[in-house]
Amino acid sequence: MADIKELIDRLYETASLTPDELKAVLSTDEYDEYLHEKAREVAVRTFGKDIYLRGIIEFSNYCKNDCYYCGIRAGNTHCERYRMTVDDIIRCADSGYETGFRTFVLQSGEDLTYKTEDICRMVRTIKENHPDCAVTLSIGEKSREEYQAYFDAGCDRYLLRHETYNSEHYKMLHPNKMSWLNRIRCLHDLKDIGYQTGCGIMVGTPGQTLDHIVEDLVFMKEFDPHMIGIGPFLPAANTPFADCPRGDTELTLRLLSVIRLMLPKVLLPATTALGSAEANGREKGVLAGANVIMPNLSPVENRGKYQLYDGKICISDDAALCSRCITARLASIGYRAVTGRGDHPDYC
């Protein structure tokens, strides 16, 4: 096989490698600096030095699911639950708009209290109040009809990490009643309906191997999503994986760079999990090719309760402070925080 630097060059030039070659690139930290430099170059060519800010509103931490890794899983009786009303969510977006945000990511556990009409009213009202904004939903697995209804109400994007493309690995992370096939079905429906669609994985979940990550990459290349969420797995107290080791941030950064080279135009966040795993993690993500950051717009009193993992950052600063903080952090590495809609280049 060619040496790693040659593989990185080929990935840079052709946006493609074989599974074995991808594995070889992911296996070593020796060329990280070079890999990140190449990924950065591709990101800057596509997006300039602009980093899109999305305001995330974590509107409910009730969840019917019991994912073994997640701090808000149904079975976590230590999790203090909250649920915002539709009107509170709309008000939260209004105040985010005042702060300057033009994309809102509405995320929650799978909380069946909100009916399709509620989600549609939420989306429709935010879009009516602020026609220059994009709305992203991230509320889990739904039927095609529900996805269609949200889309018809004006929703622009949907984030649903596939978590792993290996169905056996999926079973290690989720109870039997959760279905890998259904999650993948959801992603295909979303893209087919016309959403800017996001998939993604955690790095370092229990049982994950490099071969699994390579399977994820092959899937991503083929599926060609508009957004990809990648963050390290971080253990959460009172979950079955509470004592498992956290994911490797170096591998997470390497993966961000490989994805940027494979899918030059993809919207790629430097995630909150990356920022929580390591001081300046989000800045490192940007320097590895990420082009999106999602500051928290949730009311401060709820922030600490949306504890997907321990040690989550930004749980006490209000939206305006978060926005100023991230703007300054980006400026310190030569990048500019921008609050426009920030669509995928093929959607503009």
Ligand code: SAM
């Ligand atoms: N319920 C929606 C769904 O299923 O897509 C959205 C909320 S879910 C909590 C959002 C994402 O958080 C998951 O897709 C998962 O990748 C990530 N997550 C959950 N627990 C985590 C952990 N312990 N460490 C890092 N990320 C985690």
